[in-house]
Amino acid sequence: MLLQVDPVDSFSGTLRVPSSKPETQRAILTGTLAEGTSRVFNDLRCDETETMKEACRAFGAKITEHDGFLEIQGIGQSVPHVRRVIQSRGSGLVFRIVTALASVQPSPVVVTGDATLRNRVMEPLLRALRELGADIESIVSEDKAPVVNWGRGLKGGTCRLPGDISSQFVTALLFAAPLAEGPVEIEVTGEVYSPSYIRQTLASMTDAGIKVFASEDLRHYQVEPSAYQAQDVTTHEDYTSASYLLAAAALFPGRTVLTGMYGDSMQGEFAIVPILERLGVGLALDRATSSLTVDNPPGSLCGDFEVDARDCPNIVPTLAALGAYVRGSLRVTGGRLTRFHKAPRIEAMAAELTRAGVDIEVLYDDGICDGFEVRGALTYPGGVTLSSWGDHRIFMSLFVAGLRMRSANRLSGFEDVRLSFPTFLEEFAKAGVRATAVEATEKEGADER
Template structure:
């Protein structure tokens, strides 16, 4: 079957206002925390996308009552997952696609009380490591079996009540493992201490988890080397919880304005929980103008952009945007601390280096960094997306290059932003 190809014509600038869809990371956390809570909660501005549908459908299969209004993107979740699953006596197979924000937390949560589950995903998910979460759970007494390659999904879980205690886990590969353990810890009996080893990556995502847990009644105490969770009465749902607009999605529109134009994104602001807000500082370093308000962000071009050398440990997703934006800068750009790109939807380091070279960039990629030197003139190219939504969205910035861009398999954006290209057209005058 031949892949579809999207032609984005060359445009001079990006200009306008974008109302952001909800954050994927916050949506899937909010759905799970609501499901684990006593009572009902109204969730506002949920993201409806492939990844969030995987979480939503899994929770519904587990007996959670979720009523979603697709028009308003609001929903009501009635909790009780921890009690509902005690009634499950037959194996339940959950297909989580390539949604890491569903696979990782559900692995931890479902390991903590009675039930029999199998967690499956697509082919790429079965290549994404999960041992750094599974092995600490096993050390706590969890019964988890690898059904394929050791260290990777699919998984078979014989859930049971777990005793808390001291958990030691690596934090240098993905913050999702730490967030998953944090969300599961209050379901264990007794107090739990999580000790982290290695250099912590994507720390703002863990802070997002902690802040959201606090809104759902669970307080976690930081320690010098990790976190302590005391015995508490369980998750309690607030009456309502509003999801922020997705800051990762915002990065593409703001980057387009940094090249040429002015764009405002609404739905996320100065008090955001999302680490990708750090991308605004990167845009400023490169020479763009930034305005930050309570519920909106604005970026404007102020002439040429300059290449930079930056650690992306706190914003690995928006760093994809930076890699393509580097094509429009004077001088080289180096992005560091991005080893975890290799375990995302594709091996993003290899994929990014390959596609940047297609347009004429000089690229040097190492174990955990990439250096991009833009060409004097970009070559026309057909960009492969590797079924990775962020490859498609990042390379869409090339519509601001003299020759535009062709993108293969553009529908992969359904993972986090199904309306992405329609939104891009609204600020770049793409027609036809």
């Protein structure tokens, strides 16, 4: 099935931004590792947070969903029961954290995932865990998922990781480190990309009572054996999800109000707000009502702009969609981490937008795909079939890009919004966007395969 998305002449309304996926996942995890009962208020319920909950239940946590919050009975320092196979589906974060945590318990555990996960880079994490005493083997392809963790303990010591592949490696080691037999030191080599995700991890651990030292440049960490403490956590808005609504609002003159916006965030993707302000879009936060008003005057999105995406990789596809309508140019660099995501996101967006007639050029740094430059126009013909490349963020960004085209596009992968933004289509429908599921033609099906 494909989704036919009709273009619109305007975009406005009152729309709700979902809660933060990374904040919810980290809160579920600290609640699981704590002794006692924790609660997570305003949690996000989507496929990837459900995957985290199922993985934590596999370690013995009791997680109950209530209206507006989760209740978690944690396992503390003990691991009363661990399933022999833990399913991570397509979540790189879940796979990496579960693989690290499985090292500290006494029996073998297989950690697996779907086809997209099995293609993702895992070697730096597996090597670092082995340096700390873990006994891990890959089952199919060397240093890839799935793995078997023989559960012979995490001794402690020093390990090293590259900083330019995934911040999730550091996050996984940090969460497991307090449960090791001895102190753990983590050394990160090279430039640290996505530092905001690491800071979110450090904050969630500190709030749960873990004493962890991190150098200012996030290249050195020290963690002593210690216990997680139960707590109540309230999650706030997800700025990656908000970026799609904000970008759509920026494509049309008018006013849009986003609710569920609190304004205080450690998320790197908060960068979408100052980026839009630089592009001429007006944004006003009302803390009393937890809302963000977008006032987009005629004539915005004009000029030549450059954005460094090293700390906001998840909005790189959104910026490509937005850049298609910047009359001038939008140059985005520092997005090299996206080549390790569910799809190579820069190449994917460039290929699909080019198919739609957008003038976009991929940028390389030392032979590595690092960003793009797009020279926008007022509109495009549309009427094309576009692929999500199996990546929910590619789908949502292409959805936004098609709203100002002259004819409806047909997009693959619309079911994948459930991974992080289950109400995506409903929120856009509130703003007048019409999207209809249609059967793929024989040619469209062949192209997608």
